[in-house]
Amino acid sequence: MEKERERVEATIKIEKILFPVDLTENSSKLLPYVLSLSEKYDSSVVLLHVVQDLNKWGKLYVPHPSMDKFQKEAIEAAKKAMQIVCDNQLQRCPNFQKIVVSGDAADEILKVIASEGIDLLIIGTHGRKGLEHVIFGSVAEKVVKNAPIPVLSINPYKLK
Template identity: 25%
Template sequence: MKKILVPIDFSQHSEYALEVAAQIAKQHEAGILILHMIGVADSVLDNSEIAEEQEAKYYLKMAKSKLKEFTKKDYLKEIPVEVIIQNYKDFKEVNQVAQEQNCDLVVMGSHGTSGLSDLFVGSNTEKVVRTSNVPVLVIKQRHPDFKINTMVFASDLEKESIPAFKKASAFARLLSASIEIVYINHAGANFMGFDDVKKRMDSFKKELEEPVEVKFYNYHTVEGGLFNYCFRNDIDLLVIPTHGRKGLAHFVVGSLAENVSNHAKMPVMTIKL
């Protein structure tokens, strides 16, 4: 791991993410790229009127001043830190910056869901999770001693999730953590008996071509099953592959990765298929 991208909005939760990113960076001699996105309207930036030009400069100056203070944290000492300030239209620019700057990981703070309005508007974290081609680690609370010993990769046991698992497995090796795969056998039309689940698990293990525990857990919802499994087994990090669904289908069908990263209190990593 060489570079970690941390989007910052000066909130407490973004500081939680920066502190975790700093711990990972120190462990692996990586650098940190701090990204702050200001929402200045294009009309303000493009207009040559003196008042509007001064307004744009004011926001930029204020952001630079805040970032200067933000980067004085003790936990950032001895870590190479770069800063980018960018005006945003929507949060898929985070993915663009991550790829242009060759970042290996995005670490982002989130306060989680804020009620029914969040279903329609979506949080910034959701937007990043949905569009990022780089793995996203979502942090909900402070971790002064961030240590991952156990990881769970949530899988539907389909072949298309194998590349995402290989990325998760590489991250587990990087952190010297154990990793296992869990399939949530949820109530409804897709519920399977033990023999059918076992056959599917064995078939998936053959495709993996590496030794790993594949387990299943019965629960009435996938999201609830993942939470319960992780809680009962003292799991430190939940990894979920995401399709990055966009548009109307996202609101009708929903996205497990976005739902879980919104509601889970534990750290969640999403990896795009």
């Protein structure tokens, strides 16, 4: 049994893992899975945070500061928060990269998969149901349906 498992594992190469983070405690709950797989396969980890593009809601009149300035500030705040996550929780993963972008979360995740040569995606779900799911949709669902790579989706609310 052990030899068979070694043979199967030898054929799987996971060099880059993408882990989209929403910078909430939900992401922290998933980190043990990310770190465990990264260590097991000696993989690098790409942390991605997508700041929602506020312009998708239309050009709102915001007198001061401008919407573009607000968007830039949101991106800078996300970069600082991402650095805190890295400093506090990722000492065991020396091989990681941080990306912060603005746009639609599902679209940006799929773009990073292609541009960074990602082998595995680990993504959290939020378990939205009913009207909330209809209105907000599911980033994880869109990504799972369209990802060209394996996806490990984890509901942080179901973890012990």
